[in-house]
Amino acid sequence: MTSSSHLASPADCELRMPVIDYLPGGQHFQGSVANKLGLAHHMDVMMSLTSFEQTPPTSDEKVTVTDTEFNGVPVRLYIPKGQPDSLKRAMIYIHGGGWCLGSAAMQPYDLLSRRTSETLNAVVVSVEYRLAPKHHFPAQFEDVFTVAKYFLQSSVLEQYNVDASRVCVAGDSAGGNLAAAVAQQVLRDPGVKIKFKIQVLIYPALQTIDLDLPSYRDNANMLILPKSLMVRFWSEYFTTDMSLNRAMEANQHVPAELSHLFKFANWSHWLPERFKKGHVYTKPVYGNSELGKKYPGFLDPRAAPLLVDESKLRGLPLTYVITCQYDVLRDDGLMYVSRLREAGVNVIHQHENTVHGAVMFSTGPLILTVGEKMANDYIEWLNKNL
Numbered sequence: 001m002t003s004s005s006h007l008a009s010p011a012d013c014e015l016r017m018p019v020i021d022y023l024p025g026g027q028h029f030q031g032s033v034a035n036k037l038g039l040a041h042h043m044d045v046m047m048s049l050t051s052f053e054q055t056p057p058t059s060d061e062k063v064t065v066t067d068t069e070f071n072g073v074p075v076r077l078y079i080p081k082g083q084p085d086s087l088k089r090a091m092i093y094i095h096g097g098g099w100c101l102g103s104a105a106m107q108p109y110d111l112l113s114r115r116t117s118e119t120l121n122a123v124v125v126s127v128e129y130r131l132a133p134k135h136h137f138p139a140q141f142e143d144v145f146t147v148a149k150y151f152l153q154s155s156v157l158e159q160y161n162v163d164a165s166r167v168c169v170a171g172d173s174a175g176g177n178l179a180a181a182v183a184q185q186v187l188r189d190p191g192v193k194i195k196f197k198i199q200v201l202i203y204p205a206l207q208t209i210d211l212d213l214p215s216y217r218d219n220a221n222m223l224i225l226p227k228s229l230m231v232r233f234w235s236e237y238f239t240t241d242m243s244l245n246r247a248m249e250a251n252q253h254v255p256a257e258l259s260h261l262f263k264f265a266n267w268s269h270w271l272p273e274r275f276k277k278g279h280v281y282t283k284p285v286y287g288n289s290e291l292g293k294k295y296p297g298f299l300d301p302r303a304a305p306l307l308v309d310e311s312k313l314r315g316l317p318l319t320y321v322i323t324c325q326y327d328v329l330r331d332d333g334l335m336y337v338s339r340l341r342e343a344g345v346n347v348i349h350q351h352e353n354t355v356h357g358a359v360m361f362s363t364g365p366l367i368l369t370v371g372e373k374m375a376n377d378y379i380e381w382l383n384k385n386l
Contacts (some may be wrong), residue, residue, distance in 0.1 A: 074127075076105060086346055097175075098236070099132050133240050182194040183316060198319070226328070230329070237303065255345045
């Protein structure tokens with residue numbers, strides 16, 4: 001399978017329970033109102049709304065579920081009960097939520113991890129990394145990398161009866177960003193002897209340098225993840241200083257002295273023709289050098305894994321990328337597919353004509369038909385390739 005396209009539109013959000021406040025876009029509106037009134041920080045309001053979705057670690061007849069820590073970082077651990085004596089596969093999963101929201105304990109993530117563990121006879125480590133605004137970059141990256149380094153030790157894999165040659169890292173949205181960044185770091189770190197067999201990036205956020213891509217233009221007001229919310233997530237990842245948010249919103253946040261990075265995300269070169277859709281590439285308008293000095297993390301490849309040269313991509317594992325047509329992050333994933341292939345990495349790309357976040361609506365109170373299909377395809381592909 002090299003790509004697929006589920007013919008749909010944003011209207012394919014076939015919600016069986018139409019509760020708009022459940023959606024991140026609705027939470028974004030409520031958070032904005034509270035923030036402007038001085039009642040609470042924007043992301044704290046949104047986090048309080050998503051907390052209603054959190055579930056306790058509940059084991060069943062097929063999977064043992066526990067909350068524990070790996071080298072001081074909280075994780076939710078899923079261990080399958082079937083075939084107890086056989087060597088198992090394993091996955092480190094990283095949830096989405098713009099580095100500010102979400103949890104491994106949220107029902108959609110809990111259900112997906114259970115299904116992955118049961119179907120693949122795999123140990124799943126779902127990471128509870130620290131969140132902004134309380135913790136800014138690189139805290140989130142460091143937590144996930146700490147878990148990866150710990151779990152990829154031979155002694156730890158043996159403890160969980162895991163085949164060291166069958167471990168993958170996966171994540172969606174901001175979790176896809178962290179998965180890609182950690183996969184790059186694991187590849188280059190000589191202290192990590194065991195490497196990932198696969199990386200799975202589900203509609204990942206991969207670059208901070210150009211927030212005026214065709215996908216940002218076309219989907220600026222799209223359901224689930226409008227541009228204003230994505231820009232707020234990006235800026236909150238690095239600072240609560242709204243000057244960075246305003247500069248990112250205007251796409252004038254990159255100082256001239258870092259202009260060499262634009263070639264790594266030049267959509268006129270890296271996007272397939274059918275996704276350019278008549279858009280014209282314009283040269284960047286450079287921003288204030290002071291922002292770059294105050295918050296250098298926003299162009300750090302650990303935060304923006306697309307912004308590395310080809311030598312840093314060579315040797316990455318078999319990669320499965322899912323992108324969505326009606327998603328501001330669509331072009332991040334598409335450009336990474338192009339750049340990985342140019343670097344000789346084996347990439348399987350699945351493109352769906354739906355909105356951001358669809359996989360998380362494959363179970364639970366809100367269900368997308370296309371989300372069910374995407375989750376099924378994802379599990380099936382993992383079962384064949386991990």
